[in-house]
Amino acid sequence: MELPGGCFGPVPDRDQQEDEAGDAALRLAEYEEVIDDSGPDLREMLCLFFGVKGADLEVYLALLDIPYATTLELAERAEKDQSNINKRLSNLRDANLAARQSRKQENGGYEYRYYGRPLTETVQWLNQQVESWSDDIH
Template identity: 35%
Template sequence: MADATPDDLGDLMEQPNPGFREVMSCVFGIHQHETRTYLSLIDQPGSTVEELATQLERDRSNVNRSLSTLLERGLATRERRLLDSGGYVYQYTAEPLPEAKERLHTALDQWVENVHEVIEDFDGELVE
């Protein structure tokens, strides 16, 4: 499970002491390698794909896919920087950690609220 995404919160709840990576992967629906990419961006804002690939020791195409997922989830932003020699390069920055943590708290609080409603609304009849 080193690089897997937990299927749901149930998988996460079975872990006695889940780490931040596992929580983030489960709640945001991302793989742990994408969480690693996010955390690398926290440490090195404005990184390029090339820099991240070197830092993470991963292929550039894999890093590109991870970044695409992070962009889709709102966990990263991308800016184009013009190069002096001509052309451009994209630089990526992670959503600030306090905002990501707040989103995690909000998502989990909403899930807990929904589960409480399901429990309260249950009248003993199983509906398939």
């Protein structure tokens, strides 16, 4: 299931991403406060619609906090090994919640930097999906 716009559309400006960075876990908690307590919380919705589970969500939040992060930077932030981070990034990319940008290095190799779909955009899309599903049920 993809969010509108394919795989994020154009690559966001790094400065714009950094302006939106901060403590993603706090922003997630703020969104959860607004959601009616009788329904699923945001974490459950991310799992339901995207298949994003706890460890994936932790890396997604780290991506929101560190725009254009390398796997090493994410591993240090999440206190996990890089192979675990790569698996989580793969899951997030499959769910269209993360994307990567490659850059050729002088030594001939490539460096990959990852960025997450902004939380506000993800929440808006989830709300639209829930509304659509609710309308279909009624």
